[in-house]
Amino acid sequence: MNTHYTPREPTRTTPPLHGETSHAREELADWLRDAHAMEMQAEAMLKGQAARLENYPQLKARIEQHITETQRQARDVEQCLKSMGEDTSALKDSGGKAMAMMQAMGGMIMGDEVIKGALVGYSFEHMEIASYTVLTAAAEAAGEQEIASVCERILGEERAMAEWLSAHTPEVVRKYLARAESESAKSKR
Amino acid sequence: MNTHYTPREPTRTTPPLHGETSHAREELADWLRDAHAMEMQAEAMLKGQAARLENYPQLKARIEQHITETQRQARDVEQCLKSMGEDTSALKDSGGKAMAMMQAMGGMIMGDEVIKGALVGYSFEHMEIASYTVLTAAAEAAGEQEIASVCERILGEERAMAEWLSAHTPEVVRKYLARAESESAKSKR
Numbered sequence: 001m002n003t004h005y006t007p008r009e010p011t012r013t014t015p016p017l018h019g020e021t022s023h024a025r026e027e028l029a030d031w032l033r034d035a036h037a038m039e040m041q042a043e044a045m046l047k048g049q050a051a052r053l054e055n056y057p058q059l060k061a062r063i064e065q066h067i068t069e070t071q072r073q074a075r076d077v078e079q080c081l082k083s084m085g086e087d088t089s090a091l092k093d094s095g096g097k098a099m100a101m102m103q104a105m106g107g108m109i110m111g112d113e114v115i116k117g118a119l120v121g122y123s124f125e126h127m128e129i130a131s132y133t134v135l136t137a138a139a140e141a142a143g144e145q146e147i148a149s150v151c152e153r154i155l156g157e158e159r160a161m162a163e164w165l166s167a168h169t170p171e172v173v174r175k176y177l178a179r180a181e182s183e184s185a186k187s188k189r
Numbered sequence: 190m191n192t193h194y195t196p197r198e199p200t201r202t203t204p205p206l207h208g209e210t211s212h213a214r215e216e217l218a219d220w221l222r223d224a225h226a227m228e229m230q231a232e233a234m235l236k237g238q239a240a241r242l243e244n245y246p247q248l249k250a251r252i253e254q255h256i257t258e259t260q261r262q263a264r265d266v267e268q269c270l271k272s273m274g275e276d277t278s279a280l281k282d283s284g285g286k287a288m289a290m291m292q293a294m295g296g297m298i299m300g301d302e303v304i305k306g307a308l309v310g311y312s313f314e315h316m317e318i319a320s321y322t323v324l325t326a327a328a329e330a331a332g333e334q335e336i337a338s339v340c341e342r343i344l345g346e347e348r349a350m351a352e353w354l355s356a357h358t359p360e361v362v363r364k365y366l367a368r369a370e371s372e373s374a375k376s377k378r
Contacts, residue, residue: 023370066279119319126315130308130358137362162315169319173326181212 024142031138032077032147034089035131038073042124043067047099049117055179056114059172066161073154081158110111114176118169125162132158211333218275220327221266221336224320225280228263231313232256238306244368245303248361252310262343269336271310275360303365307358314351 046067064135081088132155139148235256242249270277321344328337 024366025374027366027369085280115323119316119323122319123312123316127308127312129355130311133355133358134304134308134362137359138366141363141366166318166322169322170326173323174330177213177216177330180216184212 024138026142028135028138028142028144028147029081029084029137031131032081032086033091035128035135036077036081038128038131039070039077042128043074045121046070046176047123049121052113052117056172056175057113058178059118059156059168062161062164062168066157069157073157074152080144082149083146084144104149114172115161117127118165119123119173122162122165122169125165128158129155129162193354197294211326214273214333217324217327217331217333217336218270218273220320220324221273221275222280224324225263225266225315227269227320228259228266231317232259232263234310234313235259238310241302241306245361245364248303248307248357251350251357253354255346258346258350262346265339265343269333269339272335273333303361307354307361311351311354311358314347314354317347318344318351 046063050060050063050067053063076092078088081091132151135151136148137154139151140144235252239252239256242252267277269279270280321340324340325337325344328334328340332370
């Protein structure tokens with residue numbers, strides 16, 4: 001009987017390493033799967049936002065740029081899992097919980113679409129920043145230097161998006177208030 | 190009929206200003222109420238986290254410091270509303286939606302308590318940072334300089350907490366992986 005290439009767990013296509021890094025590898029793979037679900041959810045959320053931002057062209061353009069980045073990040077995370085010998089066939093099914101979270105977040109905050117979107121988007125961006133910070137540390141602990149590099153590069157893109165949102169939020173608020181004021185004035189004429 | 194001091198809306202105890210800033214004042218008051226609900230939720234979440242962090246004394250201590258800040262922030266936000274002549278008697282009831290959000294976020298991410306807590310806490314901290322960024326801009330647009338100053342001070346505290354979490358996340362991940370590894374080794378003996 002050839003047991004050498006038999007996976008120990010159903011989702012694993014190569015046998016796990018033993019010793020110091022095996023636990024870190026298992027956690028790393030689990031967290032990469034979570035990150036993939038997060039990117040899928042980010043894409044859905046960003047597309048929804050971009051579609052409703054016709055009055056904020058600069059914000060819309062930055063979000064569209066980040067949609068392209070997000071799609072590439074999801075592919076990169078999938079590639080990291082493959083490089084560890086992990087099965088990636090079930091990746092598409094895991095967006096449900098993230099969806100529930102975004103709906104809850106979306107319902108929570110402010111009544112206005114663009115301001116609500118800015119808050120939820122900024123908060124979600126930092127969920128991603130924290131996730132890739134965790135992943136970079138876990139990849140290093142697991143001795144997966146190449147995965148650590150990929151996660152660090154994605155981390156930089158998430159940070160750049162968060163910084164852009166942070167820098168432009170006051171401007172979006174002022175524009176929103178001015179628009180609301182002028183619409184209210186128009187309706188009184 | 191004396192309509193001069195009749196509140197236009199049930200929650201308002203002074204008549205709204207008219208002209209350019211009246212809309213901004215209304216939004217500002219609504220957003221301050223949202224911020225108060227957010228701080229109440231932050232307190233509940235942080236207390237829950239601190240209670241379960243006996244193996245991470247440094248993280249626990251920083252969270253406990255932030256609980257004290259959070260309690261003061263909630264009082265400061267309430268004071269801002271009072272200074273605008275807003276009724277604050279209904280403030281305690283509004284934590285429900287934030288609670289739903291945190292439960293959804295908590296269920297979403299990683300299986301481990303401390304790592305999950307770090308991600309959710311970091312993301313929530315940035316929801317607060319975005320909220321006070323919005324509030325500072327809205328207070329300035331409404332001509333409420335003192336409220337803008339309070340919001341800016343709170344913003345600084347939220348940023349400091351987020352930066353601390355960011356700086357200490359890799360260390361928490363390494364400690365978590367090392368503990369998990371040593372417990373797994375113990376259970377094999």
